[in-house]
Amino acid sequence: MAKHDYPYKKSINLTAWILQFLVCFVLLGASAWLLWLADQHDYDDVLGEYHGLFTAGAGLQIAIAGSNIVMNIIEIVLIAKKQMPPALFLTSACTKTAVWGVIFILNLISVSILAVILAIILLATSLLQLIHAAIIVHRKRRGTLRGGNYTPALNPSGLEEGIHYPPAGSTEYKSPAASSQPLQYGYPMESGYAPQQQPVGSYELGNRTQHV
Known part of the structure; x- marks a missing residue:
């Protein structure tokens, strides 16, 4: 009952x-x-x-x-x-x-x-x-009365309530603008990555660089 x-x-x-x-x-x-x-x-x-x-x-x-x-x-x-x-x-x-x-x-x-x-x-x-x-x-x-069949929801993961955490392995796209790190050439500066400069008078075709 x-x-x-x-x-x-x-x-x-x-x-x-x-x-x-x-x-x-x-x-x-x-x-x-x-x-x-x-x-x-x-x-x-x-x-x-x-x-x-x-x-x-x-x-x-x-x-x-x-x-x-x-x-x-x-x-x-x-x-x-x-x-x-x-x-x-x-x-x-x-x-x-x-x-x-x-x-x-x-x-x-x-x-x-x-x-x-x-x-x-x-x-x-x-x-x-x-x-x-x-x-x-x-x-x-x-809905302001506590009692009856009400049971508080448990939080077994120990995460702070009220904050949304993306699931593990999420493939959700995140815009670079949402990052708090400064960017250089569209990538975080801390990564140390910079795109290679192409020689003057050349252009890129496929995976090979062609010279004029």
Whole structure:
């Protein structure tokens, strides 16, 4: 399985996971207690026609809190094993932010102070993870993020990077103008070569010198 060793910040994720676990366990306990109350016949007159809605709300809250706990466990396992893709982490953060955002709005409408405080904690931590995940995905798309399957290229020849070295035995033509040595008769002066002077009144034909 592919490794996804991306820079997930422990300070952000650990804070979010711990607070979400604590709040979700509180919600699970409160919902279980409410279901127990709804099942008691002594409260049938109090709940009246809202008995079914009360029970459904408590059951839905158990399902949502339980799902958040499961998602956090999956995030912890995948990040610990370096198998968490940034896209999956972003999707998980988006889902939690959207769900707790809706619940926060519903709690504001119902004017439940304790529920609003708990929803704020869950929404803030989910939003924090969402921002962190969005930054990682954005850097990955721009190619400025180190991680995943990236492996630095090795340089076994020990040559300096950034300089182009022609391959051995290259027959590439190099202009004399590119040489830093002064030239004489089209050849480097250090070579000591100078073309032979032809006698006056002669010309070269083939490999023999003809005299006029």
